Amino acid sequence: MDSSLPLVLARDGSGPLHLQLAEQFRAAIRDGRLQAGHRLPSTRDLARDLSVSRSVAQAAYDQLHAEGWIAGRTGSGTYVADVVPLQPVLRTPARSPEPAGPPLLTLRPGIPYISPVADAGWKRAWREVSTQAPASGYDHPAGLPELRSALAEHVGRVRGIACGPENLLITDGTSHGLRLLLSVTRQPGDRIAIEDPGFATAVSAARQHELKVVDIAVDEDGILVSDLGPDLSAVYVTPSHQYPLGGRLPVARRNELIRWARRTGATLIEDDYDSEFRYDVAPLPALAQLDLDRVVHLGTLSKVLSPALRLGWLVASPDVVDRLAAYREEVGDWPGWPMQAAFLAMLRDGYLDQVIRRSKRLYSERRNHTCAALAPYGQIVGQDAGLHITLLLPGTDDRALSAEARAAGVVVAPLSDYQRSVPGPPGLVIGYATPPDDVAFHQALDVLSEVLSRHSAGRGTRPDPSGS
Numbered sequence: 001m002d003s004s005l006p007l008v009l010a011r012d013g014s015g016p017l018h019l020q021l022a023e024q025f026r027a028a029i030r031d032g033r034l035q036a037g038h039r040l041p042s043t044r045d046l047a048r049d050l051s052v053s054r055s056v057a058q059a060a061y062d063q064l065h066a067e068g069w070i071a072g073r074t075g076s077g078t079y080v081a082d083v084v085p086l087q088p089v090l091r092t093p094a095r096s097p098e099p100a101g102p103p104l105l106t107l108r109p110g111i112p113y114i115s116p117v118a119d120a121g122w123k124r125a126w127r128e129v130s131t132q133a134p135a136s137g138y139d140h141p142a143g144l145p146e147l148r149s150a151l152a153e154h155v156g157r158v159r160g161i162a163c164g165p166e167n168l169l170i171t172d173g174t175s176h177g178l179r180l181l182l183s184v185t186r187q188p189g190d191r192i193a194i195e196d197p198g199f200a201t202a203v204s205a206a207r208q209h210e211l212k213v214v215d216i217a218v219d220e221d222g223i224l225v226s227d228l229g230p231d232l233s234a235v236y237v238t239p240s241h242q243y244p245l246g247g248r249l250p251v252a253r254r255n256e257l258i259r260w261a262r263r264t265g266a267t268l269i270e271d272d273y274d275s276e277f278r279y280d281v282a283p284l285p286a287l288a289q290l291d292l293d294r295v296v297h298l299g300t301l302s303k304v305l306s307p308a309l310r311l312g313w314l315v316a317s318p319d320v321v322d323r324l325a326a327y328r329e330e331v332g333d334w335p336g337w338p339m340q341a342a343f344l345a346m347l348r349d350g351y352l353d354q355v356i357r358r359s360k361r362l363y364s365e366r367r368n369h370t371c372a373a374l375a376p377y378g379q380i381v382g383q384d385a386g387l388h389i390t391l392l393l394p395g396t397d398d399r400a401l402s403a404e405a406r407a408a409g410v411v412v413a414p415l416s417d418y419q420r421s422v423p424g425p426p427g428l429v430i431g432y433a434t435p436p437d438d439v440a441f442h443q444a445l446d447v448l449s450e451v452l453s454r455h456s457a458g459r460g461t462r463p464d465p466s467g468s
């Protein structure tokens, strides 16, 4: 045997002997101790030298042979194959962890705080999933047919959209639905209007699809339909609760938007953001209710249960749904089965309605506390719905203020982060649903109030205790 190669086998249960042996040969070839063409000992000699059975030596060679480290056949000798060693990648040292400080409280917008684990409806749904077998092949690329029927009934009842399963496609959420739609129905260079300020994810999806983003201003009611030009191929709009300013698009403007789309042939992409949570009056029916030939409607479970579930739906004309489903099949973007099956059970048992009713009560209380605490410092908008309010703070550097809040221990989003080219007042976007319990919520609100109070004192403006 090759005396230059010390082979040591551990017989203390550190793993099968043939694998230990193979690894030592591999290491020797890798680091150049065994060169290409070098003849290896026969299995008989190897077995004798190491006091192992010949089958162990043979199994090690078989393994190395299968992986391509050695060549040659029994009888004619075994040689090291011509493997040019790769220089191992030098790992970049792990970044040193952020200096530990007290954990941050968060009032970031858009995250619900409902924890479903104690709910009978949640448990029942998952128990039911665990007793079913998934389909043995791929499911329908538009989503489970039974779920699409149940959802058609749901969006008909709660959003006023008259539709059937042929109008529904299950998605991984609003962002996913938007990307699918853009992939299939838009061409690079198409112009898409997006509210400004607006949803940054929609802007980045449009840019990734090489669309030209046209910034459209919003006022306290939502998008300014009169600013839409004739050369747009699509408009992305949040009519139930404009994100982030909170306007609710009134009927006259909705009708104007639909008339404009019919005239120009553009598609209206309705992000039904926050429609579930209105605290003053019942939500207006969805825009899609007015014309499913012109509107594609995007819904999500992200605000009702959790964004981690990655489940949403898209309502559109059957033609659009069919095209999207065909595309999904082509690219292998199949919707996963377990979440769909669980959601079907939740819908059927009325669990979703129950969660919305319950969370509306909780959120409306939090909303009241938030408005009461922050009204002295600026003008609050968007408080009639959703999971956040926006505090307008004219003349403030909102990014600096948000950094100041972070340094004090609470995360809030500056309104400037949502603005693109349309000038607007600075402010803070404050999500009151995010803290995981009421203690954290009140703490976060206290810290933020303190930061705002310091800030007003620094600017020589005194808080207005009436909040007006």
Ligand SMILES: Cc1ncc(COP(=O)(O)O)c(C=O)c1O
Binding pocket: 109, 110, 172, 173, 174, 175, 176, 199, 238, 243, 271, 273, 299, 300, 301, 302, 307, 312
């Ligand atoms: C305006 C808007 N629409 C939709 C969503 C939800 O997106 P998804 O369903 O992909 O989680 C968000 C999330 O923050 C949002 O801000």
